[in-house]
Amino acid sequence: MDILQKRKCLKFFTYIVILIGAFLMIMPFIWMLSTSFKEPLKVYEVPIKWIPEVFNFKNYTRLFTDYNFSLYMKNSLKICLLNIVGNILSCSLTAYAFAFCKHKYKNRLFLLLLATMMLPGVVTFFPQFILFNYIGWYGTLLPLWVPAFTGSAFYIFLLRQFFLTIPTELIDAAKMDGTSDLKILFQIVLPMSKPAIVVIIIYNFMAVWNDFFGPLIYIIREDQRTVAVALNYLKSTYEGTSSIPIVMAASTLLIIPSVLIYFFGQSYVSKGIVFKGVDK
Template sequence: MSDVSIKESRSNPVRTEAPWYKRKSSLRILGMIITFIIIIPLALIYLAPYIGMLSTALKQPKQIFQYPPKIIPDPVMWSNFPEGWSKYVPFNTYLFNSLKITLNNVIGNLVSCTLAAFAFARLKARGKNILFALVLGTMILPNEVILVPQFLLFTKLGMNNTHWPLMLPAWFGYPFFIFLLRQFFMTLPKELDEAALIDGANWLQILWNIVLPLSKPALATVAIFSFVGNWNNYLGPLIYLRDDKLLTLPLGLTQFQGQFGQVAYHFMMSNAVLMLLPVLLIFFLAQRLFIEGITLTGTK
């Protein structure tokens, strides 16, 4: 502003500089400040429940219902974590069950859905369109429609009160994941297949050596969706599992509700924090791939 004199700018209107508040650079900084003024409190609101959760997990029972709530507990009860985890309720058993079911289902989903998605995306066959329409149709099918017959089926097979009803279906495809992977596989150039076929590769080799290495974002997305969904699954275990030694973490958490009432809030929270950790860990590790993958599902 200061290096251009008023006289000059009058004589040469093209070079006129706008006043500081109209200048592009100032506007950009102003816009940034306004954005920050809105977004920082919003971000804090979004984080607040997590902070409150951690804080409650570290409190003594009598401090939980103090008002106004203290964010930093005094004293910090680190002992809540081991006590809540295994003193009253066998959370190690629940953890083992949850891990077993979740890992099985992630692998099962990846294998079965990748195979089907690859076929739908890259192979020619009669009847393919009708079959793919079935995949799409079952995508919006609410699971609850088949809840009762599935329950009866597994009961007939003697699998009620075992982990099988929760682990078996994962190996037989999941429509949303098939759709998601198929959309991704479609974006890879077909010429890759042609070239590999000429080189004498078979379809399984093409899938394994060519398509999969290029599909990491989509695979990561499916893996995370599957992990989160199974790790948090509540309805399935609620219906099928009754023996205490078979229960999963979500069911274990709700046990504090009935058995100890409000007294066990600190244990519920400390266990809930521990239960969230693997999800957050996986999310942070694979965030870049995951966001890329989600983006593809929404825009393609």
């Protein structure tokens, strides 16, 4: 076998493995979708029917007529937007400080920032709950978005890494002209950092939209529920397996926004994440 043939063989093998992997990855989704269109009793059919005989949209419409899902989606969306605005504002300010300002303890503080990235959420979560309970925020949506206005270590890190790729000459020149730092940040640095901003929007949206633990702990009123929590309540209102089609319909509904936002922001992801140290 000559080299060319060998290479072709290898490529074919790669292709097959990728295909099998993709098939296994997408299978659960297809099953979820197919189940979401079924009548409750049809889920017990063996062998599995992949394409339901009748496409039954009742499961989807019932989510809105019987279960208030439009309100839950609005709640989730509201919290997501507040988080994104808060994070972009606070993280860009902090990242600017770490990228372009000087301070005696800057490096030590940066190490501290990286360390908090590794800090397990479980450890801070319970004490935070006690704090929010103490200041009377339990049962409100405030604990779910106010902390975003103080930034998040990972996003600060991403932005700082991206800021460092911006030529310093540009910033120095603006400083010579007497432009204030805030103007430099919002008129020069941020517009050049679009990929990193998009990455933060995608990651933050998914993190908040998908969050289960936070809303589970802090929300007590039914009309404040987010979709993720509402989905779990939906499951527990029924016992047994009769709930499966409507739960699968709600699950499908829950993942659509994440999939869409990833699909449209995808091309930015590889551009916005700068891992390597930057030559200075």
